[in-house]
Amino acid sequence: MKQLTxxxxxxxxxxxxxxxxxPLDSTVDGAIKSPATIFWLVIHxxxxxxxxxxxxxxxxxxxxxxxxxxxxxxxxxxxSPIQTTLPSVPGRVPVERNMSRVVVGxxxxxxxxxxxxxxxxxxxxxxxxxxxxxxxxSEYGVKSPRTVIAITPTYVRTFQTLHLTGVMHSLMNVHYxxxxxxxxxxxxxxxxxxxxxxxxxxxxxxxxxxxxxxxWEDRHKLESKMRLHGLRVVKEQRLDGIVMFADDSNMHSxxxxxxxxxxxxxxxxxVGILAHxxxxxxxxxxxxxxxxxxKDEKKSQVPVQGPACNSSDHLVGxxxxxxxxxxxxxxxxxxDRAIVLPRKLEWAGFVLNSRxxxxxxxxxxxxxxxxxxxxxxxxxxESPLSLLKDTSVVEPLGSCGRKIMLWWLRVEARADSKFPxxxxxxxxxxxxxxxxxxxxxxAPPELPSSSxxxxxxxxxxxxxxATKSGxxxxxxxxxxxxxxxxxxEHITSTKHSGDN
Amino acid sequence: MxxxxxxxxxxxxxxxxxxxxxxxxxxxxxxxxxxxxxxxxVLEDDPFGRLKVFVYELPSKYNKKILQKDPRCLNHMFAAxxxxxxxxxxxxxxxxxxxxxxxxxxxxxxxxxxxxxxxPLPFKSPRMMRSAIQLISSxxxxxxxxxxxxxxxITPHDFGACFHYLEEKAIERGILHLxxxxxxxxxxxxxxxxxxxxxxxxxxxYAPPQKMQAHLIPPSTPRSIFVYFRGxxxxxxxxxxxxxxxxxxxASVWENFKDNPLFDISTEHPTTYYEDMQRAVFxxxxxxxxxxxxxxxxxxxxxxxxxxxxDDIVLPFADAIPWEEIGVxxxxxxxxxxxxxxxxIPIDEILRKQRLLANPSMKQAMLFPQPAxxxxxxxxxxxxxxxxxxxxKRVYLKSGDKFLNWTAGPVxxxxxx
Numbered sequence: 077m078k079q080l081t082x083x084x085x086x087x088x089x090x091x092x093x094x095x096x097x098x099p100l101d102s103t104v105d106g107a108i109k110s111p112a113t114i115f116w117l118v119i120h121x122x123x124x125x126x127x128x129x130x131x132x133x134x135x136x137x138x139x140x141x142x143x144x145x146x147x148x149x150x151x152x153x154x155x156s157p158i159q160t161t162l163p164s165v166p167g168r169v170p171v172e173r174n175m176s177r178v179v180v181g182x183x184x185x186x187x188x189x190x191x192x193x194x195x196x197x198x199x200x201x202x203x204x205x206x207x208x209x210x211x212x213x214s215e216y217g218v219k220s221p222r223t224v225i226a227i228t229p230t231y232v233r234t235f236q237t238l239h240l241t242g243v244m245h246s247l248m249n250v251h252y253x254x255x256x257x258x259x260x261x262x263x264x265x266x267x268x269x270x271x272x273x274x275x276x277x278x279x280x281x282x283x284x285x286x287x288x289x290x291x292w293e294d295r296h297k298l299e300s301k302m303r304l305h306g307l308r309v310v311k312e313q314r315l316d317g318i319v320m321f322a323d324d325s326n327m328h329s330x331x332x333x334x335x336x337x338x339x340x341x342x343x344x345x346x347v348g349i350l351a352h353x354x355x356x357x358x359x360x361x362x363x364x365x366x367x368x369x370x371k372d373e374k375k376s377q378v379p380v381q382g383p384a385c386n387s388s389d390h391l392v393g394x395x396x397x398x399x400x401x402x403x404x405x406x407x408x409x410x411x412d413r414a415i416v417l418p419r420k421l422e423w424a425g426f427v428l429n430s431r432x433x434x435x436x437x438x439x440x441x442x443x444x445x446x447x448x449x450x451x452x453x454x455x456x457x458e459s460p461l462s463l464l465k466d467t468s469v470v471e472p473l474g475s476c477g478r479k480i481m482l483w484w485l486r487v488e489a490r491a492d493s494k495f496p497x498x499x500x501x502x503x504x505x506x507x508x509x510x511x512x513x514x515x516x517x518x519a520p521p522e523l524p525s526s527s528x529x530x531x532x533x534x535x536x537x538x539x540x541x542a543t544k545s546g547x548x549x550x551x552x553x554x555x556x557x558x559x560x561x562x563x564x565e566h567i568t569s570t571k572h573s574g575d576n
Numbered sequence: 577m578x579x580x581x582x583x584x585x586x587x588x589x590x591x592x593x594x595x596x597x598x599x600x601x602x603x604x605x606x607x608x609x610x611x612x613x614x615x616x617x618v619l620e621d622d623p624f625g626r627l628k629v630f631v632y633e634l635p636s637k638y639n640k641k642i643l644q645k646d647p648r649c650l651n652h653m654f655a656a657x658x659x660x661x662x663x664x665x666x667x668x669x670x671x672x673x674x675x676x677x678x679x680x681x682x683x684x685x686x687x688x689x690x691x692x693x694x695x696p697l698p699f700k701s702p703r704m705m706r707s708a709i710q711l712i713s714s715x716x717x718x719x720x721x722x723x724x725x726x727x728x729x730i731t732p733h734d735f736g737a738c739f740h741y742l743e744e745k746a747i748e749r750g751i752l753h754l755x756x757x758x759x760x761x762x763x764x765x766x767x768x769x770x771x772x773x774x775x776x777x778x779x780x781x782y783a784p785p786q787k788m789q790a791h792l793i794p795p796s797t798p799r800s801i802f803v804y805f806r807g808x809x810x811x812x813x814x815x816x817x818x819x820x821x822x823x824x825x826x827a828s829v830w831e832n833f834k835d836n837p838l839f840d841i842s843t844e845h846p847t848t849y850y851e852d853m854q855r856a857v858f859x860x861x862x863x864x865x866x867x868x869x870x871x872x873x874x875x876x877x878x879x880x881x882x883x884x885x886x887d888d889i890v891l892p893f894a895d896a897i898p899w900e901e902i903g904v905x906x907x908x909x910x911x912x913x914x915x916x917x918x919x920x921i922p923i924d925e926i927l928r929k930q931r932l933l934a935n936p937s938m939k940q941a942m943l944f945p946q947p948a949x950x951x952x953x954x955x956x957x958x959x960x961x962x963x964x965x966x967x968x969k970r971v972y973l974k975s976g977d978k979f980l981n982w983t984a985g986p987v988x989x990x991x992x993x
Contacts, residue, residue, distance in 0.1 A: 185831060186912050187828065197919045200919035201838045212795070
């Protein structure tokens with residue numbers, strides 16, 4: 077009896093051969109010792125013996141061979157053992173007509189042996205998607221795209237790699253032809269060159285004489301001069317396309333590059349200004365020189381610089397950022413831990429048709445000046461508007477400045493901060509020991525003007541290269557401590573000798 | 577001198593002629609391609625003047641009263657029967673003189689008996705249809721003239737005129753006996769199936785045109801989803817064990833591809849469903865309880881290549897639209913290899929399919945707009961009916977001939993409605 081029920085169980089569990097279960101079910105019947113049950117007992121014993129000899133379950137093979145002919149039309153799962161057990165509902169074949177290969181009834185759920193993504197297929201699918209998007213762009217996007225000429229002023233400092241990599245990756249993803257003019261303060265260096273070489277873009281790397289000053293005011297002025305120098309390169313090489321200013325710490329959205337293709341001569345886009353200090357007041361949007369009473373004075377979370385339009389989408393003025401409330405608390409020198417404020421209208425928010433810069437007078441509109449006339453005698457060129465005699469010809473882009481596709485930010489480390497050359501530690505460090513003091517004095521660098529300011533200094537412990545005096549330091553390995561000291565009004569010039 | 581001028585004039589005329597027939601097409605690819613199916617270039621045909629339809633005036637209990645009782649019938653996927661009636665009432669093909677009519681239409685709304693959930697119950701439909709036919713055969717002589725061979729009926733339910741939602745029961749019942757000689761306009765189509773008559777016209781299910789137009793996004797939005805699907809994979813209410821619903825095909829899709837980043841499939845009902853379809857390259861259209869689904873219409877409208885997983889399905893207007901060239905057909909047993917199948921389609925074919933889908937006449941042919949527009953689904957139905965004309969002489973019965981047995985069918989159907 078027990079063996080019979082065991083037999084029954086065994087058959088029920090054989091999910092692949094559901095058909096086998098029905099004839100057997102009918103024969104197993106309670107405790108009646110009919111000839112049939114004895115017969116099945118005998119068969120079962122025989123199968124057990126044979127299985128012992130062979131080493132596998134012989135009975136399954138028998139059932140398969142005997143009962144496979146009476147299989148129902150429903151498909152069995154030949155793939156996966158995960159298949160749940162389904163009772164056999166014999167399928168009904170449609171009565172008349174030609175034999176349809178589709179039948180009503182229960183079917184198996186086909187699962188392949190490894191139901192997970194195949195990396196080869198994923199790559200092929202991505203190629204297909206890329207091609208489809210290329211086709212979409214050529215059908216619905218800009219019809220005759222022009223080359224984008226990006227001008228970036230830069231110089232070697234701690235955060236250069238951080239910022240320049242960001243801009244580089246944005247430019248690498250641009251769908252149009254690109255020329256990248258990198259103007260470097262202090263001359264062309266190998267550090268910058270090796271960094272931008274990895275991009276694979278067409279690059280014009282020029283140097284600019286003059287070291288980048290420490291004060292932000294002066295830095296902005298030098299950057300303007302560098303951008304003018306870049307424009308001179310455009311003029312000399314007669315580059316054809318759309319000039320945009322990609323400062324190395326700005327963030328660009330790819331939609332920006334699609335939008336600037338619409339410019340005819342000079343265009344302006346809205347720039348979001350990310351000049352935050354920790355959670356304080358937000359800047360207010362204010363109109364400068366607006367003629368129409370288009371009031372848009374809502375307090376925006378991020379101040380925006382850009383064109384202002386009236387209801388018929390004509391340029392009437394400029395939104396700019398009122399920096400007056402923040403001037404006292406703003407940063408003065410590079411590495412200062414306060415907000416860096418932008419100027420009235422940043423260069424980054426303007427795009428120019430490169431033909432405006434070319435030599436010949438013929439095809440240019442009358443309202444544009446030559447580059448040589450601008451920026452002479454060391455005067456400060458605040459924005460490309462100085463290149464125009466008449467600022468009303470500027471075209472507002474990005475649905476009249478309502479769409480922000482570009483964000484301006486200035487974050488820098490201290491001007492005298494040290495970093496490994498090309499961010500490669502070579503040769504690798506043998507021993508790293510946290511130093512008790514920073515390798516440079518706590519005092520900030522001497523400033524040209526000595527006004528009283530609040531200075532926040534972070535005292536950090538850094539890893540140092542093992543020098544010849546290694547063994548001495550080995551003993552003094554300590555856990556890293558990170559302390560910040562807020563000094564008083566006066567600048568204290570405590571000099572620590574360090575462990576040197 | 578005069579000769580030269582004459583030659584010049586002829587030359588200019590020739591150039592103008594060439595430009596007109598667009599013999600010199602220098603732009604690189606056409607954005608859309610013409611669609612021509614097995615019946616030829618017929619999507620753009622105009623049915624007016626090619627046929628005349630007479631609409632029977634049935635008492636309002638067959639149409640208007642039903643609609644008044646439940647106005648939800650206007651929005652579900654079976655609403656084609658109602659809109660077709662409205663279209664025919666005001667269409668130029670309608671004739672008030674039955675003697676000159678080629679086709680006769682009986683406006684009976686058999687798919688409007690809805691559950692609280694909105695699903696139509698087909699239990700009273702056979703009786704309703706019988707009662708309508710009895711009415712027209714007794715009040716007008718035209719039914720008995722041909723025993724319905726020049727009449728057409730719209731039966732948009734799951735399995736058409738078999739009037740049941742369970743396939744086994746539908747096969748058991750078969751097509752309503754009285755409709756044997758009539759032409760059926762239905763959404764169900766599957767080859768070698770009892771519920772598909774040979775000469776039926778397959779139409780797309782109703783999808784609300786205004787709702788879909790309201791969700792269009794700019795075509796320059798890049799298509800970044802590879803495969804998209806939203807819907808059930810297991811119908812736990814009616815088929816808890818699985819394997820019955822969709823013949824296990826939907827469950828197979830889920831089990832094989834649920835963790836595949838290329839397949840954006842889930843059972844959610846996002847509000848951005850239409851927008852997402854416009855951002856996808858392929859949209860799955862697997863069978864459910866019945867092989868057809870409104871997903872096909874949505875995929876065509878939104879330019880997403882339909883991947884049809886339903887063995888032996890017959891798609892709408894199959895003689896006018898070359899579905900093989902527009903969609904991808906995958907056998908149900910090949911579902912585990914779906915990703916391989918889709919990535920191995922040559923890119924030129926994919927681009928061609930997208931161009932065909934972008935053809936506006938393709939999109940128009942799938943819609944039932946109100947008021948009717950040229951080349952929409954209403955006109956394609958009329959085109960299909962016009963293609964069957966003129967009627968075979970044998971259709972007209974000689975006196976004494978009878979083909980239909982008025983007492984055939986399940987006994988429950990014989991009760992009056």
